[in-house]
Amino acid sequence: MTSGRVRWFSGLRAWAAVTTAVGLSALAAGLASPGGEAVAKPPASMEFCKIYPTAHACAASPVVNCTTCHTVPPAKNLFGAQVAERLAPGVARPLSDADYIAALPAALKAVEALDADGDGISNLDEILKGSAPENGDSRPTAVSCTPGQTRSAAAGRWNTCGYDPVHAWRKVVLDVCGRSPTRTETDAFRRRLPSESSWREGISGQLDTCLRSPYWLGVNGVLWNLANAKINPQDSIKAGPRAGSIPLADYEWDYNLFAWMNTGDRDVRGLLTSQDFVKRVSDDPPTFAAVPEGDFKGMRQAGQTVPREKRAGMITTRWFSTVNTMFTPIPRTTAAVAYRQYLGLDLARMEGLHPAVAEPVDYDAKGVAAPACAVCHSTLDPLTYPFTRYDGIIRNNYNPNRLKNFVRTDGARVVEAPEAGEIFGQKVANLLEWSQVAANSDAFAQKVTWDYWKMMVGREPSPADQTEFALMWKGLKAPDKFNYRVERMLHALVLTEAYGRP
Amino acid sequence: MRMPGLFAVLTLTLVAAAALAPAVVSAQEAAPASTDPRIKFKDGERYLRDLSETFEIPRDEICLELSRYDCSKKSFRIVLGGVDPYDARVMQPLDQATLASPIAFDRVALQVCANRVAKDRADPAKALLFKPASGRPDRAWRDALTDRLYDRILRRDASVAERDRMAAFLEGVEGRTGRSARGQSEQTLLACFALASSAEAAFY
Incomplete structure (x- = not known):
């Protein structure tokens, strides 16, 4: 460089x-x-x-x-x-x-x-x-059918007044397998309709099959694209296969880890806590394999350079630090992106503000302690301190003395910035604790569920969806329900009225 | 791609869409309109995968602009609901369809139908949609065509009302295309376009 x-x-x-x-x-x-x-x-x-x-x-x-x-x-x-x-x-x-x-x-x-x-x-x-109390044109949506409508809907081609198994099953094939069912498949599914347990089994089995398809799991597949905004890929700085002109890091590790944590019997909190990586062995059928630590040696920009014991899933990868931290001593952008993309809280819209006492200190002399700036920075800066020991471009490593490199550009006090910080009003000693608090928060479960809801249902949760949406994200957290397994949550999501009512 | 009679066909496409759109919706009449509809756009890729399978044309050949650029992966990628995170920086499908989306969708539907009908004309033994009438085109020929189209494109049977409507449409178009084999192929293309560009084919 x-x-x-x-x-x-x-x-x-x-x-x-x-x-x-x-x-x-x-x-x-x-x-x-x-x-x-x-x-x-x-x-x-x-x-x-x-x-x-x-x-x-x-x-x-x-x-x-x-x-x-x-x-x-x-x-x-x-x-x-x-x-x-x-x-x-x-x-x-x-x-x-x-x-x-x-x-x-x-x-x-x-x-x-x-x-x-x-x-x-x-x-x-x-x-x-869910309507706006300050807007006379905004009223709650009426979603219930009259008894007469319910009867005619049940006899119609689509049950527009309730859960329609054929409609839901067809959506699963299209959403997750990426194709319409054939007539033969449809006829076979219709034969299940007299028995609720049978059609439920049919939908569930179809979902299981499609969740292993290249359309869902493959490169540029559904899960891959679900991660785009979180990973923010840029081909010009990509390293590894199909490297760009300035190879700095390889985002494929990030996509693979995202897909891995969102599938199978794996805990989706690994997005923020995993210390391991996987590689894509095959794209059809999509197959992943764990990467032994030794494999990263000699890979330079194309590998991972943060020591295993200092990793926190997607937010300490070489790619994440490269595109977000870059050369910043106190990488507020990095923390804000993690807060927005994994917890659904956008500080730029004043969401998720938890002002910390006596913050911001303004260690890097950016003027953030001014009253106007402190409104957000009293949350953002302590949210950011745990990221300060992780290098951005070039080294991409954990370095407890990292801030010494910035004294000349950001002032003598920059080295005083602590590694300890605060998230959701809770004090944390480092980024590993930060990621644990984040991964166990309601905000994380809501964001994971929200992403899938928007993709599968086709829109953000509406007022009428409130009850079912809450069941999904609370179920994602509950050990006796989905226990942070995304695929279990999806099996329940496709049985919601929000998904299966035409 | 050279498509015989395309210009003549283009002049009739709007007529076809207008004439047959109500027919597609009529099958829903037994049920009340949804009080909170959640239909989703199939998007260009799923749409072409479906038509590739049903028209028996390889996915990579079914729709190419200038005979080179794939309709959903290249030419109309974003407007047909795709993403391009690497270059255009579009990370997620657009929440709202663009002004160009329906134009692109119609163009894709027309090209795919023209592609299939051209193959049928070139190799009648393997024809899927266009099968010339043995004599003068009659109601039986029109009903058979209607059945093939509904089966292939919408993957269901046409209702009686839909068959009647399609027959009336084809009869009307015949006045412009004539009864020749070419005229019949253009009728087939227009009927295919009407169904392939319908709401039922585009949304789910």
Whole structure:
């Protein structure tokens, strides 16, 4: 790597930092209103789901969007204005986060029976059923059939009022095997219809067969494409087979690990905790094999360089560090990507904020301690510290003294940045503990389920899907249900009404 | 790819689609409309895999733009629901169809049907869709064609209403194409296009 190239990358990082700072400053102007009246409260997005855990918006994510109460923060929408009127009346503004959180449940309770948008539906009903309480054009979707409709639907070609086994089975063949069933196959399945156990067995067997198909498991298959946004492949810097012009790392390890952890009797938490890798032995039939540690020797950029005992699944691979950490001492982008792609929490949208006490310190002198920036960085920076000992481009190793390399560019205090950090308000000593907390969180199970739900059902969980979606992600966590086995969860998902009702 | 009579056929494709679209939907009349429909686009790759199997044309040959670029893997990859994470940086299928999606889909359907009918004309012994009438095309010929198309494309039997509608359509088209073998092949192509571009063929 030439020093010129290093400067080019460093320049990009500096440009990104300036852009980020400008954006946050603009946001700050709204959040820190000197009048003390219009102040957005990021912790509210998570508190809301603690108060209304069965709300539709909380089924897919433990946080709600700022637009639940605001138009553009800090300006409030109709619902937010009602809440604000009843929030700790008579108490001097601005409220501290602690006072705000303490007062929020009562304020929300006080407006439950009101109808902010005047559409005839109470705020509470709209919150629970998934429509927008501040938008008169947004109403809960009616999904039930009349008794007459139910009868005619049951006699029709498709049962549009309930679970239709033929429809669900055909979807499984198309979704997972990538083809329509033949007429012969359809006729054979229809013969199972008189017996529920038989058609259930038919759907389950079909799913098992398709889950081993190249269409599902192969290169550029369904699982491969499900991982695209998490891995962010770029051919120009790919190493290994079909290397690009600047080979830095090989993303195929990441795709293989993703497929491996999402199939068979394997714990999907391995996405964040696995210390082993697999290689693709064959693509048809898709076959994987464990990689002995010795195989990485001599592979240079095409292999894995973080010691086994320091690995945390997909978030410490050579590729992940290369494309996200690059040359950054405190790699906030890396932590934010992990938070978004594996936990479904987008800090750029102020999701998943858990401000840590006395943070951010601003060890790398980026100005993040400014009040406006601290809104997010009080969560992001302690989330990031455990990543600081993992090199990005070039070395891609674990190095406890890594930050010494950045004193000249990022200031003397950069070496004081700790390896210990915080995630979901829980202190962690290093990235291995970070990944354990993350992998065991509700957010992880929700994100895994959400990804499959969107792909299989074809859309994000709707208000009508709330109950079934919650069953899926809670079942994924439950040892006596799916026990973090994705394929077990999929067998249940294809039997949901959301999947099988035309 | 050289497709005989393609320009003449193109002028009739909209007529075909408009005439037969209601026929495809009519089979659902017994049930109420879904109160919360969740239909999904089959996407270009699944669509061509299906037609490859049912039209007995190898997947790599069934639809090529300029005789070179695969319709779903190259030419219309993103607009037909595919992804391109490496170059175009499209990581997931687009949530909304693009303006070009229905145009591309129709173009693919037409090319695939033209491909199959051309093979049928070239080798009548192995014909799947186009089988010339032994005399003047009559209702029996039209019904047989309808049955072959529904069987191959939608993988089900046509209802009585659908057969009637298709027969009326073919009879109407005959006024433009004539009764010759070429005219019959163009009728076959149009009927194939109507079903292959239907909602039932595109969604599931």
